Amino acid sequence: MTRSAQTTPPHSASRQTLESAVVRFSGDSGDGMQITGGQFTLATAVAQNNLSTFPDYPAEIRAPTGTTFGVSAFQINFGSRVIKTAGDEFDVLVAMNPAALKVELSGLKVGGILIVDNGSFQERNLHRAGYAEDPLKDDSLKAYRVIEMDISSLTQDAVRDCGLSKKEALRCKNFWTLGYVYWMFDRDRQATIDWLKTKFASRSDIADANVAALNAGHALAETMETADGLQSYTVPHAPNIDPGLYRTVTGAEAMAWGLAVGAKLAALRLVFCSYPITPASPVLHTLSKMVEHDIVTFQAEDEIAAVCAAIGASTAGGVGVTSSSGPGISLKAEAIGLAVSAERPLVIINTQRAGPSTGLPTKTEQSDLLQALYGRNGECPVVVIAARSPADCFDMAIEACHIATKYQTPVMVLSDGYVSNASEPWLIPDVDVMEPFPTDLHQEGPCFDPSIRDAVTLARPWAIPGTPCLEHRIGGLEKSFETGNISYDPANHQKMTDVRAAKVGGVVRDIPDQRVGAGKDSGPLVVVGWGSTFGPISRAVSNLLDEGLAVTHVHVRHLWPLPANLGDLLSGFDRILVPEMNSGQFIKLLRDQYLFDAKGLNKVTGQPFKIRELEDAIRTHLEAVQ
Amino acid sequence: MTELTTAPKLTAKDFASDQEVRWCPGCGDYAILKAVQKTLADVEAKPENTVFVSGIGCASRFPYYMETYGFHSIHGRAPAIATGMKLANPNLDVWIISGDGDALSIGGNHFVHLVRRNVDVQFLLFNNEIYGLTKGQFSPTSRAGTRSPSSPLGCIENPISAAQLALGSGGHFIARAVDTAQKELTATLKRAHGFKGTSFVEIFQNCVVYNDGAFAGFTAKDKAADMQIHVEHGKPLLFGKDLNKGLRIKPGALALEVVTIGENGVSEADILVHNESDKMLACLLADMNEPEFPVAMGVLYCKPGHIFEVEIRKMVERETSHATCNLNDVLRQGHTWTVGDDD
Numbered sequence A: 001m002t003r004s005a006q007t008t009p010p011h012s013a014s015r016q017t018l019e020s021a022v023v024r025f026s027g028d029s030g031d032g033m034q035i036t037g038g039q040f041t042l043a044t045a046v047a048q049n050n051l052s053t054f055p056d057y058p059a060e061i062r063a064p065t066g067t068t069f070g071v072s073a074f075q076i077n078f079g080s081r082v083i084k085t086a087g088d089e090f091d092v093l094v095a096m097n098p099a100a101l102k103v104e105l106s107g108l109k110v111g112g113i114l115i116v117d118n119g120s121f122q123e124r125n126l127h128r129a130g131y132a133e134d135p136l137k138d139d140s141l142k143a144y145r146v147i148e149m150d151i152s153s154l155t156q157d158a159v160r161d162c163g164l165s166k167k168e169a170l171r172c173k174n175f176w177t178l179g180y181v182y183w184m185f186d187r188d189r190q191a192t193i194d195w196l197k198t199k200f201a202s203r204s205d206i207a208d209a210n211v212a213a214l215n216a217g218h219a220l221a222e223t224m225e226t227a228d229g230l231q232s233y234t235v236p237h238a239p240n241i242d243p244g245l246y247r248t249v250t251g252a253e254a255m256a257w258g259l260a261v262g263a264k265l266a267a268l269r270l271v272f273c274s275y276p277i278t279p280a281s282p283v284l285h286t287l288s289k290m291v292e293h294d295i296v297t298f299q300a301e302d303e304i305a306a307v308c309a310a311i312g313a314s315t316a317g318g319v320g321v322t323s324s325s326g327p328g329i330s331l332k333a334e335a336i337g338l339a340v341s342a343e344r345p346l347v348i349i350n351t352q353r354a355g356p357s358t359g360l361p362t363k364t365e366q367s368d369l370l371q372a373l374y375g376r377n378g379e380c381p382v383v384v385i386a387a388r389s390p391a392d393c394f395d396m397a398i399e400a401c402h403i404a405t406k407y408q409t410p411v412m413v414l415s416d417g418y419v420s421n422a423s424e425p426w427l428i429p430d431v432d433v434m435e436p437f438p439t440d441l442h443q444e445g446p447c448f449d450p451s452i453r454d455a456v457t458l459a460r461p462w463a464i465p466g467t468p469c470l471e472h473r474i475g476g477l478e479k480s481f482e483t484g485n486i487s488y489d490p491a492n493h494q495k496m497t498d499v500r501a502a503k504v505g506g507v508v509r510d511i512p513d514q515r516v517g518a519g520k521d522s523g524p525l526v527v528v529g530w531g532s533t534f535g536p537i538s539r540a541v542s543n544l545l546d547e548g549l550a551v552t553h554v555h556v557r558h559l560w561p562l563p564a565n566l567g568d569l570l571s572g573f574d575r576i577l578v579p580e581m582n583s584g585q586f587i588k589l590l591r592d593q594y595l596f597d598a599k600g601l602n603k604v605t606g607q608p609f610k611i612r613e614l615e616d617a618i619r620t621h622l623e624a625v626q
Numbered sequence B: 001m002t003e004l005t006t007a008p009k010l011t012a013k014d015f016a017s018d019q020e021v022r023w024c025p026g027c028g029d030y031a032i033l034k035a036v037q038k039t040l041a042d043v044e045a046k047p048e049n050t051v052f053v054s055g056i057g058c059a060s061r062f063p064y065y066m067e068t069y070g071f072h073s074i075h076g077r078a079p080a081i082a083t084g085m086k087l088a089n090p091n092l093d094v095w096i097i098s099g100d101g102d103a104l105s106i107g108g109n110h111f112v113h114l115v116r117r118n119v120d121v122q123f124l125l126f127n128n129e130i131y132g133l134t135k136g137q138f139s140p141t142s143r144a145g146t147r148s149p150s151s152p153l154g155c156i157e158n159p160i161s162a163a164q165l166a167l168g169s170g171g172h173f174i175a176r177a178v179d180t181a182q183k184e185l186t187a188t189l190k191r192a193h194g195f196k197g198t199s200f201v202e203i204f205q206n207c208v209v210y211n212d213g214a215f216a217g218f219t220a221k222d223k224a225a226d227m228q229i230h231v232e233h234g235k236p237l238l239f240g241k242d243l244n245k246g247l248r249i250k251p252g253a254l255a256l257e258v259v260t261i262g263e264n265g266v267s268e269a270d271i272l273v274h275n276e277s278d279k280m281l282a283c284l285l286a287d288m289n290e291p292e293f294p295v296a297m298g299v300l301y302c303k304p305g306h307i308f309e310v311e312i313r314k315m316v317e318r319e320t321s322h323a324t325c326n327l328n329d330v331l332r333q334g335h336t337w338t339v340g341d342d343d
Helices: A033-046 A096-106 A123-129 A151-158 A167-172 A173-184 A190-199 A203-227 A252-265 A281-287 A303-315 A326-342 A369-374 A392-407 A416-419 A492-512 A531-546 A566-570 A588-595 A609-623 B002-006 B028-042 B061-063 B079-090 B100-106 B108-117 B162-168 B182-194 B279-286 B308-321 B326-329
Strands: A018-028 A048-054 A071-079 A090-095 A108-117 A145-149 A244-249 A270-272 A297-298 A319-324 A346-352 A385-388 A409-416 A424-426 A474-477 A525-528 A550-555 A558-560 A573-580 A599-602 B050-054 B071-074 B094-099 B123-127 B172-179 B201-202 B228-231 B245-249 B256-260 B293-304 B337-341
Touching: A018 A033, A018 A096, A018 A173, A018 A346, A033 A173, A033 A190, A033 A244, A033 A369, A033 A474, A048 A369, A048 A416, A071 A096, A071 A297, A090 A096, A090 A173, A090 A558, A090 A609, A096 A108, A096 A123, A108 A173, A151 A167, A151 A173, A151 B201, A167 A203, A173 A190, A190 A203, A252 A270, A252 A346, A252 A409, A252 A416, A252 B326, A270 A281, A270 B079, A270 B172, A281 A297, A281 A416, A281 A599, A297 B079, A303 A319, A303 A326, A303 A346, A303 B079, A303 B108, A319 A326, A319 A392, A326 A346, A326 A409, A326 A474, A346 A392, A346 B245, A346 B279, A369 A385, A369 A409, A369 A558, A369 A588, A385 A392, A385 B079, A392 A416, A392 A492, A409 A416, A409 A531, A409 B050, A409 B201, A416 A531, A424 A531, A474 B061, A525 A588, A525 A609, A531 A550, A531 A573, A550 A558, A550 A566, A566 A588, A566 B094, A573 A609, A588 B326, A599 A609, A599 B337, A609 B228, B028 B061, B028 B182, B028 B201, B050 B061, B050 B079, B061 B071, B061 B094, B079 B094, B079 B108, B079 B123, B094 B100, B094 B293, B100 B108, B100 B123, B108 B123, B108 B162, B123 B182, B162 B172, B162 B279, B172 B182, B182 B293, B256 B326
Parallel strands: A018 A090, A090 A108, A108 A145, A270 A297, A270 A319, A319 A346, A346 A409, A385 A409, A474 B071, A525 A550, A525 A573, A573 A599, B050 B071, B050 B094, B094 B123, B123 B201, B172 B201, B228 B293
Antiparallel strands: A018 A071, A048 A071, A048 A424, A244 A424, A244 B337, A385 A558, B172 B293, B245 B256
């Protein structure tokens, strides 16, 4: 926990003021930890703290009870200062069973608070978690402030009058725990109570039981505080937040809403075609609920059908979008090439996950950049952009719709499991004041001339079926630049290859110049990131800037084409450090484009960078150049 | 109104593009192209509203020769492209042109699901039982024993039955025709075009280069009458030069048998009458192979059902007409909070 200057000494009546804190809820995959974390996020947002969350759940829907691989966790970092990541080490760890303790304890700060349900520490659960001895009964936890309670039985007592079965009653223990943690951090319970009443509108007994559990946990924390001096905290409002209406948003929600708004700004129908895959499916789920906004979602029979249907939709005058994760994007590669050749708009969302092959479906990685840039047969350029945070997905999705329709080209938006599942507060934009980019559908006859290209964008006219007199044929075979008919002419193939590359390269006109995120415009070291490493890199750099170190952060959102001034900007630094959650992919692009001797910092553990890892690396590189 | 009535009626030629047709001389595709162009003229199709979508293979060059919208896509994926088109614009009149490799091998999954969803398109399968464009390898409809560059000792796989696959996938319109039988082919294509839903037409198409005569056993002039049966709804299932042979249910079995009227006490009353909406009969007809049986031609099965894109449009229209909010409202649903200027 980061204490602010005006720390008040702990005593029963007053709370210690914190600048920020990291809490991690962990338990069995059936323990409802994601819901618990989601509710804590809500209450924290309502308390006007900045926040960042990290749901970390297993690939198995319900792994065998009590096993370490079935542990599901939700981490939140919140505070009155700017929060950029879900935090490195936890200040508070909630462990609902021995397996959760086993898996998560290493992340708890020395001296941190550990809340455990000792009611679940029976021999069978200890054995399943791999404990030979009960860790609550030896000295292994002495470095922490342990609060052990029989939450299982306390919860059953709390809901005794609600008429639930024992099994149903035990399911309330996550809300009991939540109530306890709410008291610790002085969170208001009302938003959660409202949520429970809506969620279980048809089972008021379950709603009432969970509310009772929530209140009981809260009440016990209050009582216990006086008994053994448990500290309680207050995390004040974040200052300097832009005024306006806020909500929390996940990357998947922001992506889905951005696509909907993008199609609206293009004045076209959104046709979203997808095949279920972790962790990309929430985008499909969000849009499937938006039928009343004339949004069509299509759950295709496979990944290839999904991308092909999106191409068909674009050909017929819609905004065709397909969404997947790495393995699915691999399957779509040939069809993306078809859209490049046929020169039709296509938006491809890639919520990256750890690979290769099936890899780690629920863990994050940014290792599909090279696939996005080059993973197709032939000379096959597409536009590649990457979201840096959950809320940024909204803007990137709109930008993808704009570029795809304006340039008649595929655009791939890179997100990842971390960005997609994480949430952050979002100043809700007003869609009505956004600049529309209505699409210029080709309507003029008397006949179709495919050699017409927009003089600036080089985009071919979008003449959609249903338009009289403009009948023509498109496809994946090379076409004559002049007539649009099939052509095997060698010089024509060169010309068409050059035109396709020039068209995508020309998108740079619509890309803002690269700006420095933090630090000076030149100096000894620049840290260059892309995608979801934005949070940890910007926190690490700002921490070190506060210490007076000379370091700069540059975050690149447009990966192809690159911003026009990027090379010049980076050449003002003695050393370039490129942290990536892959074995070095963006660094290859930078070296290739600018011949920079950039240095990599690479990590493929399926986990985001920790701020400390980045700080250490930055210090090392600074020492090397100074 | 006057303009509409005086607009010249389009002929088959008006549906031909200016591109030189480049199939091998004598290819069955020429005959199919002619029949399709005639069909479009006969049904007074609007060129601007008509789209031909294809995958890869000899047949898939088809869209280039049609003066309509066309999309020559990638191998096997035409059904998915067509489905996307219908989702964006359900009013388009979409024809899918595919071959046995395209539809039943690399694109088998899409074929199954197009038919299952009953997307309103015409699906023409040019079945020549061989890979033509890649120079003669066996295809998923090649008969066991087929010798080809990739099966020099004879293909050991069993062929797939396209019509049975379509029926098993929940198809609502299943028909068959022979490439050169122009009159019947055109009539079948008109039925297919008139049907709302996926109308599947398997066309036996002769590949003169790599599989010449593959269908001669039932298409040769001297064989056709005895080895094909032209089924027609409400009419007895009769065939043969003298129309004296017929199909009946084999006594004591759920199977068909060929009988001759006037022999063994068989009279016309014993002959099955074709019922297009009888799926079991369609399955039995689709399963008939020469030489034991005549090959069934015409509309084997026709039973309208829910149409995918129509149901989607209905759902969208219902929901949009009851729309309770705009996109700005969606962004504001759930818990929100205001940060004031004074915070």
